[in-house]
Amino acid sequence: MSQLIPVEPFDCVVFGATGDLALRKLMPALYHRWRDGQIPENSRIVGASRSELDAASYRALVREKFIEFFPKEEIDETAWKGFIERVSYCPLDVDKADSNWPRLAGELDAAPGKKRVFYFALPPSLYGDVAANIVKAGLKTPETAVVLEKPIGSDLASARAINDAVGRSFEERQVFRIDHYLGKETVQNLLILRFANSIFEPVWNASAIDHVQITVNETVGAGSRAAYYDKSGALRDMVQNHLLQLLCLVAMEPPLDLVADTVRDEKIKVLRALRRFTAKCADEDTVRGQYRAGSVNLEPVAGYEEELGGPSRAETFVAIKAHVDNWRWAGVPFYLRTGKRMSERKSEIVIQFKDVAHSIVGKEAGKLAPTRLVIRLQPDEGVKLLLMTKEPGPGGLRLRYVPLNLSYAATFTERYPDAYERLLMAVVRGDLGLFMRRDEVEAAWSWVDGILEAWENDGGRVLPYPAGTDGPNRAAVLLGRDGREWFDGV
Numbered sequence: 166m167s168q169l170i171p172v173e174p175f176d177c178v179v180f181g182a183t184g185d186l187a188l189r190k191l192m193p194a195l196y197h198r199w200r201d202g203q204i205p206e207n208s209r210i211v212g213a214s215r216s217e218l219d220a221a222s223y224r225a226l227v228r229e230k231f232i233e234f235f236p237k238e239e240i241d242e243t244a245w246k247g248f249i250e251r252v253s254y255c256p257l258d259v260d261k262a263d264s265n266w267p268r269l270a271g272e273l274d275a276a277p278g279k280k281r282v283f284y285f286a287l288p289p290s291l292y293g294d295v296a297a298n299i300v301k302a303g304l305k306t307p308e309t310a311v312v313l314e315k316p317i318g319s320d321l322a323s324a325r326a327i328n329d330a331v332g333r334s335f336e337e338r339q340v341f342r343i344d345h346y347l348g349k350e351t352v353q354n355l356l357i358l359r360f361a362n363s364i365f366e367p368v369w370n371a372s373a374i375d376h377v378q379i380t381v382n383e384t385v386g387a388g389s390r391a392a393y394y395d396k397s398g399a400l401r402d403m404v405q406n407h408l409l410q411l412l413c414l415v416a417m418e419p420p421l422d423l424v425a426d427t428v429r430d431e432k433i434k435v436l437r438a439l440r441r442f443t444a445k446c447a448d449e450d451t452v453r454g455q456y457r458a459g460s461v462n463l464e465p466v467a468g469y470e471e472e473l474g475g476p477s478r479a480e481t482f483v484a485i486k487a488h489v490d491n492w493r494w495a496g497v498p499f500y501l502r503t504g505k506r507m508s509e510r511k512s513e514i515v516i517q518f519k520d521v522a523h524s525i526v527g528k529e530a531g532k533l534a535p536t537r538l539v540i541r542l543q544p545d546e547g548v549k550l551l552l553m554t555k556e557p558g559p560g561g562l563r564l565r566y567v568p569l570n571l572s573y574a575a576t577f578t579e580r581y582p583d584a585y586e587r588l589l590m591a592v593v594r595g596d597l598g599l600f601m602r603r604d605e606v607e608a609a610w611s612w613v614d615g616i617l618e619a620w621e622n623d624g625g626r627v628l629p630y631p632a633g634t635d636g637p638n639r640a641a642v643l644l645g646r647d648g649r650e651w652f653d654g655v
């Protein structure tokens with residue numbers, strides 16, 4: 166059974182309360198934590214946004230959206246009643262200091278020492294003003310935390326400007342920058358797999374590992390988010406944060422413990438060791454694509470430009486050959502790829518070990534495949550170690566490539582909490598370890614900026630790919646020319 170670590174009572178204000186993130190992720194996450202008994206009675210949740218709603222209509226909206234995104238059976242009526250009673254609403258123009266702030270203050274508990282969380286489910290351009298308005302309205306207490314959703318900026322300069330602006334109102338210990346991948350079970354398990362088992366660390370380096378692949382593929386398209394997505398593209402939307410965080414967890418040195426700054430200190434060393442791109446190597450080592458009409462899971466789907474309603478050079482797919490220039494990883498490429506409207510939804514890390522030094526079996530036994538450790542983040546969460554094995558039976562030696570398979574579904578029968586559930590409770594507990602420190606965000610942007618600059622000057626070579634495929638062929642060539650291929654299962 167999973168263990169519930171109770172949190173202290175808290176007040177949580179969600180800015181952008183009628184938006185997609187609040188209704189699809191945050192309110193359901195808070196409901197689940199309430200239903201599981203983690204949220205104490207004396208806690209309050211306040212939705213705040215421009216819409217002129219009253220508490221009753223906001224509560225109805227929260228329920229309507231919950232039912233849209235979750236099976237109805239997830240609602241336990243008694244638990245729902247208790248949860249929704251704690252939800253109130255305040256119409257507010259967050260970026261205006263003379264808006265309804267006094268009313269918001271009235272919704273909050275003035276008891277000293279009570280944790281206050283302000284969740285910014287807002288466009289990042291507002292973060293600085295909103296942080297200042299919280300202070301002006303007298304709502305900042307020593308126990309206040311502000312939670313910033315990605316993207317923190319669209320390049321290094323804008324990220325710094327946002328961090329500076331928020332930093333004028335809140336200390337770094339009060340700022341929780343979310344990368345929801347860090348809240349996923351399987352992502353957390355990466356550290357345990359690497360550092361709580363003795364067999365991996367001795368071979369986790371350039372002498373035993375040939376290369377690493379990190380794939381985060383989605384079948385969804387940009388859809389209704391196309392207007393935001395078009396300014397961002399896959400590099401900013403996925404690589405700068407989620408894929409680089411995964412890379413850090415794979416590549417970092419063993420931290421002393423799991424205390425926030427110990428882990429973050431190790432991650433930042435990896436980000437700083439990432440080799441910068443020049444125009445020439447960006448041309449050779451990055452691939453951009455954009456989906457055209459096609460079919461996903463046998464359903465016909467529109468192309469990206471049709472969804473957007475106009476021409477665009479935004480990449481909906483990117484593949485990158487990256488290098489971590491340090492002692493451990495010298496000469497080991499990290500191939501990253503992510504895309505929308507791919508053939509299947511799959512987030513996976515593949516650690517491919519070097520070939521055996523010498524084959525002791527004849528060709529007739531079959532080709533030797535390299536040992537691979539496949540860490541499946543979603544769906545079908547689990548870890549596989551792919552090994553060559555002798556097929557049982559007489560009649561000569563035949564080899565087969567088979568997995569040692571740790572399937573989460575078969576091993577753990579409980580529901581795994583969504584990443585936002587864990588992250589919200591971590592904010593309330595003040596546990597910064599699962600959040601990005603300012604210097605991490607900026608180091609990630611600094612590396613991404615190198616690619617953006619190189620792309621800026623190459624005229625925007627974005628290759629088309631039909632929806633429902635694995636991206637442009639050049640993504641296969643990126644590995645093919647190194648004598649390697651993307652691992653897509655046996």
Ligand code: BG6
Pocket residue numbers: 345383402403
């Ligand atoms: C978000 C991106 O951060 O992550 C989205 O902005 C993407 O474009 C999403 O779809 C993927 O998250 P998950 O948890 O569904 O893998």
